[in-house]
Amino acid sequence: MEKPLSVVDLHCHSTASDGRLTPTALVEAAAAAGVELLALTDHDTVAGIAEAQAAASHCGLRLLPGIELSSTWQKRTLHIVGLGIDPQAPALVAGLSGLQQLRAERATAIAAKIEKLGVKDALQRAAAIAGDGQITRTHFARLLIESGVCKDMKKAFKRYLSSGKPQYVAVQWPAPEDIIAWIHAAGGRAVLAHPLRYDMSAAWRQRMLTAFREAGGDAIEVCCGNSETSDVNTSAAEAVQHGLQGSVGSDFHDPEQRWARLGRIPPLPNNVTPVWAGL
Ligand code: AMP
Numbered sequence: 001m002e003k004p005l006s007v008v009d010l011h012c013h014s015t016a017s018d019g020r021l022t023p024t025a026l027v028e029a030a031a032a033a034g035v036e037l038l039a040l041t042d043h044d045t046v047a048g049i050a051e052a053q054a055a056a057s058h059c060g061l062r063l064l065p066g067i068e069l070s071s072t073w074q075k076r077t078l079h080i081v082g083l084g085i086d087p088q089a090p091a092l093v094a095g096l097s098g099l100q101q102l103r104a105e106r107a108t109a110i111a112a113k114i115e116k117l118g119v120k121d122a123l124q125r126a127a128a129i130a131g132d133g134q135i136t137r138t139h140f141a142r143l144l145i146e147s148g149v150c151k152d153m154k155k156a157f158k159r160y161l162s163s164g165k166p167q168y169v170a171v172q173w174p175a176p177e178d179i180i181a182w183i184h185a186a187g188g189r190a191v192l193a194h195p196l197r198y199d200m201s202a203a204w205r206q207r208m209l210t211a212f213r214e215a216g217g218d219a220i221e222v223c224c225g226n227s228e229t230s231d232v233n234t235s236a237a238e239a240v241q242h243g244l245q246g247s248v249g250s251d252f253h254d255p256e257q258r259w260a261r262l263g264r265i266p267p268l269p270n271n272v273t274p275v276w277a278g279l
């Protein structure tokens with residue numbers, strides 16, 4: 001069912017990482033969809049923000065500079081969104097250069113594993129697909145599809161690129177306390193992205209939320225593009241329980257992905273404090 005319009009959307013991707021739209025096209029699409037406050041949150045890069053800011057000033061939409069950072073906690077990858085960051089803050093810039101180095105090393109290792117499937121020049125081709133953008137597993141998934149190894153994104157992850165699958169390469173990303181410290185040093189708020197999308201039990205999720213709060217985290221995404229009412233209720237209760245604020249974000253990547261559309265997010269329940277108040 002079509003989700004209601006939220007005029008706030010604090011999680012989406014452009015061609016600076018694994019999104020399909022340029023920052024300009026993304027901002028225009030968000031404004032056309034009715035979004036009034038948008039955060040661009042590319043994976044481990046702020047490269048799209050200046051262009052998005054310029055586009056926003058022409059569209060009558062407010063853009064919050066953001067980012068989605070990769071973190072490792074208890075051997076699991078968590079995504080932490082920074083909202084309202086200064087993209088030039090030295091601690092953040094230094095942290096990003098380390099993350100980008102880890103991504104580059106991982107890309108080389110993934111490419112070697114993809115070549116075992118008979119795909120030639122995997123690194124160069126994935127880099128060409130990523131263009132100027134930060135290279136991600138999404139680009140390797142597109143390479144697998146282009147090469148005829150699999151039919152769609154879902155299969156590319158399910159069979160090859162997800163944790164435990166043959167083309168998966170584990171990375172020790174920085175710890176949540178480091179990531180959160182960079183976000184705070186850049187004047188932003190730290191939001192645990194899509195808390196229900198990690199493959200963990202409710203008991204582990206409780207531990208994760210406790211650790212995230214203790215590491216200085218400010219909020220969790222209570223409402224995501226693919227959230228059902230029961231998911232929103234679960235995350236709202238957990239936000240309140242852990243003293244965390246709430247965020248809303250579609251996690252838009254691609255106009256063809258119907259389950260994550262710009263601004264199509266269930267509303268934040270009234271008992272949760274919006275993370276964007278005062279930003
Ligand atoms: P990376 O940060 O390079 O490991 O790539 C993570 C990105 O891959 C996520 O942000 C998603 O955009 C994408 N992704 C992960 N799992 C899936 C999946 N099952 N189907 C489609 N995209 C996925």
Ligand code: MN
Binds near residue numbers: 018253
């Ligand atoms: Mn992504």
Ligand code: MN
Binds near residue numbers: 068079193194
């Ligand atoms: Mn994510």
Ligand code: MN
Binds near residue numbers: 011012013068251
């Ligand atoms: Mn995302």
